[in-house]
Amino acid sequence: MLKIIFLVIEVIALSLVPSFALYGQSKSLSGRWIGVHTEWDTNSFCPLAAYMDFNPDSTWQLGLVDESEASRTGHWGMEGRVLRLDTTHYAPELVSLQGDLLRIGRVQPMLFRRYKAVAIPREIVWQRLAGQRSAGAVWQSDSVQYLIAADGRMGIRNRKTGVQTVHYAEVLAMDKSAFLVIRGCAHSREGNIRAFWQVISNEVGVIKLLGGLGSNVGIETLRWVRSLASNDVLQPTGFQLCTNCFERTRQSTFFGFGDSMAKVLDIFKLHCKSAGTPAQSGLIFVSFIINCVGEKGPVALKELDENYRNRPFDPQITAQIKRISREQLPGSLFGKPESYDRVVSFTLRLTDGRITDLF
Amino acid sequence: MKTSILLAMLGFGFSFNSVAQFSNDNLNQVAWTLSANRHTRPFYTGLLSSKRHMASFDTMAVTGETMSQQASYHFMLLDYEKGVALTEKSTELDPKQHRDAGRTYMMTLHDYPRALRHLEAFDALTPDFDDSDGIAPISYLKGLCYRNMGNHSEAVRQFSKGIDSLAAKHGSEWVNYKHYVSRSVSYLAISQPDKALADLDSAMKNSTSESPLALYYKGKTLLQQGRTTEAKRAFQDAQFFWQANRVKGITQPEDYNNPVTEGDIEEALKQ
Numbered sequence: 001m002l003k004i005i006f007l008v009i010e011v012i013a014l015s016l017v018p019s020f021a022l023y024g025q026s027k028s029l030s031g032r033w034i035g036v037h038t039e040w041d042t043n044s045f046c047p048l049a050a051y052m053d054f055n056p057d058s059t060w061q062l063g064l065v066d067e068s069e070a071s072r073t074g075h076w077g078m079e080g081r082v083l084r085l086d087t088t089h090y091a092p093e094l095v096s097l098q099g100d101l102l103r104i105g106r107v108q109p110m111l112f113r114r115y116k117a118v119a120i121p122r123e124i125v126w127q128r129l130a131g132q133r134s135a136g137a138v139w140q141s142d143s144v145q146y147l148i149a150a151d152g153r154m155g156i157r158n159r160k161t162g163v164q165t166v167h168y169a170e171v172l173a174m175d176k177s178a179f180l181v182i183r184g185c186a187h188s189r190e191g192n193i194r195a196f197w198q199v200i201s202n203e204v205g206v207i208k209l210l211g212g213l214g215s216n217v218g219i220e221t222l223r224w225v226r227s228l229a230s231n232d233v234l235q236p237t238g239f240q241l242c243t244n245c246f247e248r249t250r251q252s253t254f255f256g257f258g259d260s261m262a263k264v265l266d267i268f269k270l271h272c273k274s275a276g277t278p279a280q281s282g283l284i285f286v287s288f289i290i291n292c293v294g295e296k297g298p299v300a301l302k303e304l305d306e307n308y309r310n311r312p313f314d315p316q317i318t319a320q321i322k323r324i325s326r327e328q329l330p331g332s333l334f335g336k337p338e339s340y341d342r343v344v345s346f347t348l349r350l351t352d353g354r355i356t357d358l359f
Numbered sequence: 360m361k362t363s364i365l366l367a368m369l370g371f372g373f374s375f376n377s378v379a380q381f382s383n384d385n386l387n388q389v390a391w392t393l394s395a396n397r398h399t400r401p402f403y404t405g406l407l408s409s410k411r412h413m414a415s416f417d418t419m420a421v422t423g424e425t426m427s428q429q430a431s432y433h434f435m436l437l438d439y440e441k442g443v444a445l446t447e448k449s450t451e452l453d454p455k456q457h458r459d460a461g462r463t464y465m466m467t468l469h470d471y472p473r474a475l476r477h478l479e480a481f482d483a484l485t486p487d488f489d490d491s492d493g494i495a496p497i498s499y500l501k502g503l504c505y506r507n508m509g510n511h512s513e514a515v516r517q518f519s520k521g522i523d524s525l526a527a528k529h530g531s532e533w534v535n536y537k538h539y540v541s542r543s544v545s546y547l548a549i550s551q552p553d554k555a556l557a558d559l560d561s562a563m564k565n566s567t568s569e570s571p572l573a574l575y576y577k578g579k580t581l582l583q584q585g586r587t588t589e590a591k592r593a594f595q596d597a598q599f600f601w602q603a604n605r606v607k608g609i610t611q612p613e614d615y616n617n618p619v620t621e622g623d624i625e626e627a628l629k630q
Contacts, residue, residue: 038383038392042410050389062390069386088397105396183384192383245383259622283468285437308443308468345437349469359469 029054029078032175033102033112034065034198037212040108046245047212048110049181049196051174060085065179065196066172101217113210113217118200119176125199126171128207128224129180136228139207141220147232152189154182155234164237167194167244178202180209185242186235187293194244241341242292260333261346265358268348271324272317272355280314280353282306284321287345290331299325317353410436423453427460434467450477457481458492465504466615475504489524496521499538502545503616511545518542536565536573537614543576544617552583569600572613575624594627 035048053061054076063071074086081092083104096103100114131137134150140159147155148169157164166186172179178199184191197209197220205224213220285302299322305311312318334344349357382388401412413436416429430445446463449456457480465474482490482497490497502517518541525534539562546555559580562573578593601621604611612618 035389042414046383048389049384050386062386062393064384064386064389066384068384072386072390085393088394090397091399094396094399104393107396107398107401108392110393110396259620261618262620262622283439285439287437302437302439304439308439310440347468357469 028097029076029083029102030056032115034115035196036101036111036113036217038108038110039215040245040247043215044247045212045215047193047196048112049179049193051115052112065174066181067174111212111217115175115177115198117176118178118198120178120199120202122171122173122178122199125178125180125202125207128202128204129169129171131227136232138225138228138232139222140225141222145225146222147228147234149228149234153234155232156182156194157237162237164235165240166234166236171199183244185244185292186240187242191242192244239289239295239297240291241289241297242339243341246341261358263333264329264346265355267328268321268324268355268358271328272320277314278352280317281351282311282313282349283308284313284318284348284350285345286321286325286348287343288325289341289343290334291341292339294331296326296331313350314353317350321348421452423449423451423456426452427456430463434463439468450480454480454484457484458490458497461497461500462492465500469507471504471507475501475508478504489520495535495538496524498524499541503541506541506545506548511548514545515542515549518545531561532565534561534565536562536570537617539565540570540573540576540614540617543580547576547580547583550583552580555580556584568604568607568609569596570613571597571601571604571611571624572617572619574600575619575627576617578627591628594624597624598628 031054033052033054035050035052037045037048040046049065051061051063051065053059053063055061058075058077060074060076061071062074063069075084076086077084079089083090083095090104094105102112102114104110104112127134129137129139129148130150131148136147136149139146139148143159145155145157145159146169147157147164152168152170154167154169155164156167167182168184168189169180169182172181180195180197180199181193182195183189183193195211197211199207200210200219201208207222209220209222211217211220282303282305285304286299288299289297291297301318301321303311303313303318334342347359348355349359413429413432416425416432419425426445426449430442430449433439433442433445446456446460450460457477461474461477461481463474464470464477478497478501482501484490492500498517499521502514502521505511505517506514518538522531522534522538522542525538539558543555543558543562546552546558556577559573559577563570563577566573574593574597578590578597581587581590581593598621601611601624612620
């Protein structure tokens with residue numbers, strides 16, 4: 001009877017703990033965890049090609065799957081319900097364990113999955129991916145087509161929209177397992193990672209990959225389609241960012257109010273032929289991205305009336321603003337050419353069709 | 360004020376990114392992010408996730424202050440319509456929010472008539488006291504609004520109210536030199552160069568380092584007085600100290616409200 005009472009008390013106590021909270025589970029944390037992604041925002045995920053080892057002897061390791069840098073070592077432990085990684089302590093509500101998924105943090109949560117070795121030689125995987133005699137191959141999942149050349153250059157084409165971006169693929173080995181890593185952009189083999197999956201099955205014509213899929217962990221199944229043809233173009237179909245982890249709001253920083261701003265306003269005043277109509281007053285917010293090689297992305301406009309309600313402006317005005325932004329504004333106005341992508345944004349105030357302010 | 364500062368920090372307005380791109384194949388970055396996740400709230404703007412934090416408002420009590428903060432996130436997401444609606448509503452819930460609303464309209468949207476309306480409403484809460492936004496007297500902000508609306512006489516009156524109250528309270532040497540510069544710009548606009556020059560002398564006395572901004576307007580003032588040789592020297596000094604400040608790493612232009620650029624100085628020298 002007493003046992004049953006204790007059991008009931010325990011069940012009630014556990015039910016008070018958030019369902020995913022880490023609760024005295026140092027044993028269940030032991031082992032290797034593979035990164036899935038860092039959640040930049042609720043709809044923005046950046047692949048996390050790292051691993052963490054929680055060893056039973058209380059040593060802890062953090063490393064990159066490609067082992068391009070020496071791993072970091074330290075000690076870990078559970079102090080009550082607090083996870084400690086060396087000198088860093090994580091409050092109970094910041095660490096949750098749900099099945100084989102470990103989530104750490106709240107400001108930029110990092111998701112890890114429990115690692116299970118799947119012994120597959122990476123050479124075999126690459127041979128399959130790159131096709132017979134390394135002539136290149138085309139694979140596809142439900143939504144994406146992957147065009148892989150022998151040198152690793154890879155086109156990722158959305159099957160629905162036909163939009164293609166270009167990256168580089170390689171198969172890495174860690175432990176006995178193989179990992180497919182897609183990184184870089186059309187201009188560089190280097191750069192951050194676009195996708196990172198563990199190969200969990202490698203049969204003729206079908207390769208199964210485990211890792212991050214949007215906000216979740218899932219299996220991407222690639223099916224062989226055909227060999228790469230000579231007319232398969234491994235170039236982006238449009239503007240492509242150099243980085244694979246990008247969020248507009250995060251990657252805009254304060255510019256200031258220097259010469260560039262005055263020059264941009266002068267250029268608009270010079271090239272924008274006013275329609276001169278009284279009804280054309282309000283704000284037009286202009287934004288575009290300049291990538292790491294100086295290419296400009298599409299120009300986006302937001303149009304508001306004087307009371308900050310959405311409104312359409314005369315298409316003659318908006319077409320001019322788009323054209324000037326695209327063709328007349330030199331990239332040098334927005335900083336020195338850099339090896340990263342830049343968001344440029346500004347607001348034009350229009351009074352009776354004339355540009356009167358820029359900020 | 361929090362709203363405006365947040366928006367400025369987040370790069371709202373004229374902006375481009377000037378930070379190295381995030382790299383997810385760098386162990387330092389991974390370790391840093393892991394460590395940063397020990398915090399329960401973002402501790403610097405680079406960690407702000409707009410949508411996630413927007414969602415956090417759903418669980419907060421609805422007050423003027425939280426509504427004002429929520430508005431700032433809408434501005435960050437470029438949703439001006441909601442941002443403005445929430446800003447207005449925040450002032451209905453809590454009249455103290457007129458201060459943030461005024462600053463948002465002034466700094467973020469350059470909408471000076473609306474900014475003035477809110478600053479007047481905030482000022483009216485304590486009629487016998489020259490309120491402050493924590494950095495500058497409200498009368499100074501009102502002066503800037505009037506100046507940007509072309510009403511320089513009223514701008515001078517408001518600037519003087521702010522300058523006089525600060526000088527009476529702390530001594531004229533404690534008045535921010537930018538306030539003197541702002542008033543001098545309005546004096547120049549209404550052709551009172553003697554008063555402008557006196558203000559610029561005070562500005563240069565109070566500035567902690569040589570100010571190209573004050574020197575530029577001194578040049579303009581001397582030109583208005585017909586003293587071209589002295590004006591040229593002032594512009595040359597402005598150019599010299601601009602370059603010196605750049606070497607020292609001092610942020611330029613010095614003042615968002617008086618955005619004199621190197622190009623302006625060069626242009627003045629050409630003339």
